[in-house]
Amino acid sequence: MKNTAFNITSIRNDFPILNLKVNGKQLVYLDNAATTQTPKVVIDSIVSYYSKLNANIHRGAHYLSQKATEAYEDARKKFQKHLNAQSSNEIIFTSGTTHSINLVANGFINLLNSGDEIIVSHLEHHSNIVPWQMLCKKTGAIMRVIPMNEKGELIFSEYEKLLSNKTKVVFVNHVSNALGTINPIKEIISKAHEFGAAVLIDGAQALPHFKIDVIDLDVDFYVGSAHKIYGPTGVGILYGKEKWLNKIPPYQGGGEMIDEVTFEKTTYAKLPNKFEAGTPNIAGVIASAVALDYINKIGLEKIEKREAELLDYATKKLLEIDEIKIYGDSSNKTSVISFNIGSIHPYDIGSIIDNEGIAVRTGHHCAQPIMDYFNISGTIRISMSFYNTIEEIDSLINSIMVAKKMLS
Amino acid sequence: MKNTAFNITSIRNDFPILNLKVNGKQLVYLDNAATTQTPKVVIDSIVSYYSKLNANIHRGAHYLSQKATEAYEDARKKFQKHLNAQSSNEIIFTSGTTHSINLVANGFINLLNSGDEIIVSHLEHHSNIVPWQMLCKKTGAIMRVIPMNEKGELIFSEYEKLLSNKTKVVFVNHVSNALGTINPIKEIISKAHEFGAAVLIDGAQALPHFKIDVIDLDVDFYVGSAHKIYGPTGVGILYGKEKWLNKIPPYQGGGEMIDEVTFEKTTYAKLPNKFEAGTPNIAGVIASAVALDYINKIGLEKIEKREAELLDYATKKLLEIDEIKIYGDSSNKTSVISFNIGSIHPYDIGSIIDNEGIAVRTGHHCAQPIMDYFNISGTIRISMSFYNTIEEIDSLINSIMVAKKMLS
Amino acid sequence: MTIEQIQNEIISEFDMFNDWTEKYEYIIDLGKSLPVIKTQYKTQENIIRGCQSKVWLYAENIDNKLIFTADSDAIITKGIIAILIRAFSNQSAEEIINAKTDFVEKIGLKEHLSQTRANGLSSMIKQIKLYAVAYSTK
C-alpha cells in the first residue's frame, strides 16, 4: 500500500547527493530537466550488478549470463508495463533519447520520397530537430514547423493547416525542456493519423512527471532518457508500435541484432534484438528499471501534485522580483521556469548564484529556435523535482536578489 | 613504483564478484572475452559519481556541472595518453565497439562509390562485418574477404592480392574473439596505406591484453569497449586520426554536437563533440578511466606475461583430454582457447560444467564465418584474465572430464 | 492420462533426484530415447529459433491428437524436448492450448538449464502451443 502523506525528509534521504556542500554552501539542485539525481536504491542496484551479476547477456549458457539476461529482460517488461505497451518487443533500449530519435529518423530514409513533408514543432530540443534535418537532406523531404505563440504554446490551428497527404512524420515533444509547456499530444497524434502520418513523441521531459499510456495516446514512437527519470546515464528508451518497428530497418549492425551472418548475406533478428546491436548498457538498463520502481512507489500522481505546488510557489515568488520576465506561461506546464531579469545576462546571474550553491541552468537549453522566437540569447531555467523544497526556492530567490544587486 | 611480484590474492580481492558462489559452487569465471569483471575501485567511482558529482555536462554553468565536465574530459585525456593519440580531439566516447564501428562505417557513405572495394578479414566479429555490409548495400561498394588458414591465421599473401587502387577501407580485428589469434595489424595497415586505403582496427579483444600505440601503428581508426577492459557496460572508445574525423560526417544529430541550430540550417560543432550527440554515459566514461588506471597500475606487460602462463598451462592440460580439438593454434594468440570434444555438442558440455560453477561460453561467438570455415556450429571457448588461476583451470578440466563421462 | 496428470508424474519423478548429476543423467537418457522426427520434416522451417542448439520440432494430427516428433544436435536439449513431448504429445489441440506450463519450473529445468536469448525452453513451449493453435483452427 502506498502511504498518502509525502514525507519530504525521508525522500530527500533517499538521494545521497542532496546533502552535498558546494563552495561551502548547501547544494540547491534546480537543474532537474538537465538530469535528475539518483536515489540510493538505484546506485545500490549498480553496485549489486557488478558485484553479483555481471556477464554478457543473451549469448551465454552459464549461470551469470542467464541471470543477467533475466534481469535485463525483466527491465524491459517493467518499461512495457509502465508505458502500457502491448508487447515487450515494443520496448527498445538505446543509449539515450538522442539515440532513440536518430534510430527512428534513420528508419524513415527509405520510406520518404523527395517532396514528402515532415512536421516539427517550434518548441523542440535540438535532439528532435537535427536528426530530422539530416533525414531531409538525405531524402529531399521538406520540414514544416508548427509555430508557437507568446505564451510558449503551439498554435494548433496552424498545425492543422500544415497537415496534408504529403505529411509522413510528425515529431513533437510532450513537454518543452526550455519552457515546460505540455503539448496537446493526444490531439496532435490523432490529427496526424487522419492523414496517415506517423508520430514520434519526445517524452524526455514528460516521463519524470506523469504517467504515459501509449495505447491511450495511440502514439507510434515515444522516447525518453533514463538519466532524466532518476536512473543512470547512458540509457534511453524507445517505444515503437510493433508494426512500425517491423517496418523500419535496423539502425546499427553488430552482434545480437542478427540471425545468420555470412559474407554474402545477413538476416536480421526479430524484435527487440533487431535494434539492439552490440553489448547494451546492461547495468544501466537494470538500474533504470529500479528507478522506475522507485518513482512508481512514490506514485506519479503524488509527484505531479507536489511539483505543481513547487511550481506555483516559485512562480509567485519570482514574479515579485522587479523587471523579471518569465518565458512560457502556458497554464499547462511542468515544474520548469525560464526567465530573465531586466537586461542582465543569464550567465551573470547563474555564475553568482552558483557561489551560493544554487545549481540552475543558463543558456539556450539546446532549443535555439525558442530563443530566436523571443529574440534572446538564453534564459535562466530552474527545473524542480518532487525532492525540492519551499526552503530551497526561498534560497534561490535570496541569491537572485543578491546577484541582481551586484549586477546593477 | 610498481611492485614486481604479481600478488594474485590481493588482485582477486579487488574483484567482489570473484568470491561469488554459483549453484553452491565457487564461481570460476572463464568468459572474459565476453565481458571482464569489475574491480571495486571502478564500482566505487560509479557510486561516488552519483553521490557527489552527477550533473549534465558541458552545458551547465554550475559547480556540479563543471566538476562532472572536468572528470569527463579528464577521462578523455587518460584514453588519449593510454593510446598515445596526438590530441584529445581524437578520442570519441560511444556506447560500445559496435557503436564505434557503425559510426565509422556510416562516415564512409559519401566517400565510397559503386565498384569501390572494402576489405574485411575472415576472422571478424559480426560487429565488424554487418555495418560494412549495410554500407556496401547503400553505396554499391564490394566486400572482399582476407582468407584464413587451418591455424586460424589470416593469409597475408592473399591480403596483398586483394589490395588495389579500388580499395578504400580495410577493417580487421586486432585479436579474434573466437580464436584469440593476434593479427599482424601493423603490416596490414602499412600495406593498406600504400594504396591510400583507410584502416579500422577492431581492438575490442586487444585493449585488455596489451599496450596500443596508435602513432606507432599509424592506424586510422581504433575501437574498443570499456566492458571488456574491466570498465562498465555502455561505453565504447573510438580513436580516429583528426584528419579522418574531420572528413567523415556526424553520425547522430542532437544536443552537444551542434554549433548553431535554426530550422533552415545547422552547423556542427568541432571535434570531439561533433560525434557525441546527446547526453553521454557520463558515469560510465568516468568509471572507464578508473578501470584504465587500474590495469595500468598492475602494468600491461605483467598482465600479458601472467595471461601467457595461464594460456600455456590450460592448453597443455586441455590437450591431454581424449578427442579434443582446439581451433586456432597460432603461435601468436591471447589467452583464449576455442575447442570441441569429439562430436559432443558444445552446449551440452557448457550446460553441465555450469552446474559446477564454471562459466565458459559456447556457441558461434558472433563469428559465424569462422565456424563455417571449420564446418562446425560452435565451440566451447574459455577466455582467461590475469585474475584467473591455475587452480581454476584445474577445476575446469575436472568438470570437463565429468561432463565428458556423462555425455558418452 | 491428461496433460496435468503426466506433468505431475514428471514432477514426482524429478523429486526423487538427489542432485543435479542424477537429474542430468536422466535427461541425457531421455534425450537418447527421443521419438525421432522423420528426415523429411527436419527442414529449415521446422527449426525453432532462439535456442543455442538446433531444435527441429514437427507435429502431425492423427485421430484428432497431435503427435510431436523432434530432434536436436545437443543431447541435453533432446532430453528436455523429450520431457515436453511426453507432457504434450498425443493430446488434443485444445488441451494443449489450455495446458499450464509451470511444471518446467517445478522440475527445476528453468533454474538449471540456462538457455541463450529469449530462453530456448520457452521457445520450444511456444512452438508446441503454436502447433496446437494452428491445428485447432484448421
Place this chain on the structure above:
Amino acid sequence: MTIEQIQNEIISEFDMFNDWTEKYEYIIDLGKSLPVIKTQYKTQENIIRGCQSKVWLYAENIDNKLIFTADSDAIITKGIIAILIRAFSNQSAEEIINAKTDFVEKIGLKEHLSQTRANGLSSMIKQIKLYAVAYSTK
C-alpha cells in the same frame, strides 16, 4: 612591466579579497571598464567559440605591441577578459606566446568561474595566444 610582473600584481590584488562577493564585485567593476572593441571588429569572425556568453576579441599590432580590445554580452565575462587584457595587452607577440597562464588558477578564477564546454576561459587564453602567433609569423 613584463607580463609576469603584471600577473603577480593581479595575484596580490586578488589575495586581498575576503570572500567571493568582493572578488565578483571587483570583476564586475573591471567589466564595466573594459577597453571596448571598435564596432567594425565586433563581427562573427571575432567571436570566441566555447563560451556560454558571447565574447568578441580583436588584436591590433601597434609599434610591435599587440593591443587587445574585447566585448561580451555578460558583465562577468567582460571582467574576466579585462583581467586577461591587462595581463597580455600592450606586449610583444613573442612575450605573449611564451607567457605562463597559471595565474588564472592562482586568482581562483578557474575554481569559481565555471564555464560551459571546453572552458570559455581557456578558449579566451587560447585565442589571445593565437593572435600572438599570427602576428609573429607575419
